[in-house]
Amino acid sequence: MIFPRSRGGGNAEYHGGCRIVIMLLTGMLGLSSCASPPRFPANVILRDAHNNGYTLAFDSRSETLASGGSEGRIRLWHLPDGMELSGWKAHTDSLQGLVFLDHDRELLSTAYDGTLARWTRDGTLLKRVKTPAPVTSMAANEAADLIVTGHSDGHVRLWRLADLSLMHDLHPHHGKVRAVAYHAATNQFASSGTDGRVYYWRAREEPRPLPSPPTDAQDLAFAPDGTILMGSGWFNLFRWQLDNGALRVLPTPHHGIVKSISFSRDGRTLASIGRQTDSAVYLLDARTGIVLKRFQPHELCGSFVRLSPDGRYLASTSDDASVFIWDLQHPLPERTFFAE
Numbered sequence: 241m242i243f244p245r246s247r248g249g250g251n252a253e254y255h256g257g258c259r260i261v262i263m264l265l266t267g268m269l270g271l272s273s274c275a276s277p278p279r280f281p282a283n284v285i286l287r288d289a290h291n292n293g294y295t296l297a298f299d300s301r302s303e304t305l306a307s308g309g310s311e312g313r314i315r316l317w318h319l320p321d322g323m324e325l326s327g328w329k330a331h332t333d334s335l336q337g338l339v340f341l342d343h344d345r346e347l348l349s350t351a352y353d354g355t356l357a358r359w360t361r362d363g364t365l366l367k368r369v370k371t372p373a374p375v376t377s378m379a380a381n382e383a384a385d386l387i388v389t390g391h392s393d394g395h396v397r398l399w400r401l402a403d404l405s406l407m408h409d410l411h412p413h414h415g416k417v418r419a420v421a422y423h424a425a426t427n428q429f430a431s432s433g434t435d436g437r438v439y440y441w442r443a444r445e446e447p448r449p450l451p452s453p454p455t456d457a458q459d460l461a462f463a464p465d466g467t468i469l470m471g472s473g474w475f476n477l478f479r480w481q482l483d484n485g486a487l488r489v490l491p492t493p494h495h496g497i498v499k500s501i502s503f504s505r506d507g508r509t510l511a512s513i514g515r516q517t518d519s520a521v522y523l524l525d526a527r528t529g530i531v532l533k534r535f536q537p538h539e540l541c542g543s544f545v546r547l548s549p550d551g552r553y554l555a556s557t558s559d560d561a562s563v564f565i566w567d568l569q570h571p572l573p574e575r576t577f578f579a580e
């Protein structure tokens with residue numbers, strides 16, 4: 241089956257095509273009229289937050305959630321009530337990364353328009369630089385003064401955060417980079433691409449391949465202690481033991497692509513969101529892939545999920561234009577949702 245791509249400049253599947261894929265796959269799987277197991281409803285649902293939701297970021301105190309969409313807008317939301325604090329047109333194409341900086345007084349953003357930009361919280365532009373190719377993924381760490389970007393041309397580029405100057409340019413992939421990850425405490429990097437390869441390296445080293453997963457790694461995340469690299473793909477999680485490179489494939493209940501993952505602070509659990517059929521949001525055991533908690537699914541293909549730094553909140557966004565926020569300390573009663 242061929243899955244449609246974006247009709248614009250962005251790198252995600254076109255949301256209309258996503259709806260068609262959901263209808264086809266649910267029909268094949270016989271899920272169209274089946275009730276799902278009980279799930280926790282979102283405490284806050286922000287409807288029409290973006291044309292399509294693409295990325296999210298919590299501030300360091302878990303008091304503000306930033307979201308970015310396919311239309312290039314950034315919006316800031318107060319927690320726990322979801323009241324909008326500010327919003328502005330930041331880029332000409334889909335947002336691919338957001339990070340809070342300077343004690344949460346600033347934001348760093350990047351997009352498929354190929355730019356990196358630094359902003360105040362009210363949307364005042366402080367600095368913008370053009371990169372050599374559309375950006376598909378970003379990781380950044382202020383203490384390390386470092387930004388890592390993956391690009392549509394297969395390059396991974398390292399930037400000095402202080403002045404957004406290019407420091408290093410690597411070309412590990414043949415085709416688009418799907419995801420990059422950085423672990424500041426151990427200075428470890430990782431990237432995955434549409435070529436099916438996953439690369440791992442430390443500072444001042446050349447990227448070296450890890451065992452290839454059975455499908456492209458859509459997202460990557462280092463465990464908090466830096467000993468494990470997790471990835472996600474069709475139906476499964478991928479778990480690389482970094483001391484020896486061993487790969488384990490962990491099945492999940494997702495019925496399609498596991499699009500985005502996010503570690504808990506202790507590294508024991510992993511939040512995930514599905515891209516096809518269920519658009520489901522789960523909290524999974526990071527060692528086994530077993531579901532620990534199920535959350536209200538989105539109406540269209542999921543795109544991004546994040547746990548807050550203090551572990552209190554879980555947030556997700558998708559092609560249905562909404563942002564869901566769960567207060568894990570004050571969950572609503574579970575209820576049954578019908579499978580999409």
